[in-house]
Amino acid sequence: MDVVRKVVKEEEEYKMKINILEKTEQKLTFELTESNETFANTLRRIMISEVPTMAIDEINFFANDSALYDEILAHRIGLVPLTTDLKIYNLPENCKCKGEGCNLCRTIISLKSEGPKMVYAEELTATDEEIKAYHPKMPLVLLLEGQKIKFEATAILGLGKNHAKYMPGAIFYKHKAKLKINNSHVDFDKFKDKYPKQAFKDGKLDEEKLLRNDLYQACANINKDILAIKYDRDNFIFKVESFGQLAPEEILRTSIEKLNEKTGDFAKAIKQDGKKLKLPSLKRS
Numbered sequence: 001m002d003v004v005r006k007v008v009k010e011e012e013e014y015k016m017k018i019n020i021l022e023k024t025e026q027k028l029t030f031e032l033t034e035s036n037e038t039f040a041n042t043l044r045r046i047m048i049s050e051v052p053t054m055a056i057d058e059i060n061f062f063a064n065d066s067a068l069y070d071e072i073l074a075h076r077i078g079l080v081p082l083t084t085d086l087k088i089y090n091l092p093e094n095c096k097c098k099g100e101g102c103n104l105c106r107t108i109i110s111l112k113s114e115g116p117k118m119v120y121a122e123e124l125t126a127t128d129e130e131i132k133a134y135h136p137k138m139p140l141v142l143l144l145e146g147q148k149i150k151f152e153a154t155a156i157l158g159l160g161k162n163h164a165k166y167m168p169g170a171i172f173y174k175h176k177a178k179l180k181i182n183n184s185h186v187d188f189d190k191f192k193d194k195y196p197k198q199a200f201k202d203g204k205l206d207e208e209k210l211l212r213n214d215l216y217q218a219c220a221n222i223n224k225d226i227l228a229i230k231y232d233r234d235n236f237i238f239k240v241e242s243f244g245q246l247a248p249e250e251i252l253r254t255s256i257e258k259l260n261e262k263t264g265d266f267a268k269a270i271k272q273d274g275k276k277l278k279l280p281s282l283k284r285s
């Protein structure tokens, strides 16, 4: 991915880059280079709190004979991850309808079922066929013989900062590790059996294997002269694990757009106020 944005901090200039290391349908690992903790954490926070996803917000029960109260069932249904299309849908507050509700900011989802059976998330039917439960076999409620359930719900886009059901995934990062391995150490044979098999390549401790299998931190405690870790202060390894509403790279892309929007607004505010705007400064005693 291209340079995210040049951030000028006093006279220093960061030229951050994002390199994708590994990508699957639900997980993304990338490296953020030439950056710092402040920026890395800002990016993580924007990903979990400012990237919109779709979830059920309101629900009207016409029948619920199950053992679960309406409130409990509504809460469970609200947490079902729904496939989200950010190209079509708007956040209600940004929609042309001004939040009144139209087919660009909400969709109706209904369900009608009768026991005996386990009702799964796949039975949720939206008016927009593109919207469905990402995990079809997520159990919602158990119905016994003759028990019925019928409801109509409204799904909207929302933000993780307002409710955890809108969070797009689990996002975490750590400083990139640099390993110092001494395979010819005098005590290597004595300690060899203490390291897991996945840390070796051709009978030697291997940097790539240790990093890829996330074993280096545990292995570093065995003998500091054989394996030592140094953390790179400027480079970070990020992991994005999507809950299923959006593809992990879409979470990243949207968060960068949001960040650029926010820094753009901030830059504009400073420009407009000119010299009048005073930024708070930290004084050291």
Ligand SMILES: [Zn+2]
Pocket (backbone or CB within 6 Å): 092, 095, 096, 097, 098, 099, 100, 101, 102, 103, 104, 105, 106
């Ligand atoms: Zn609307």
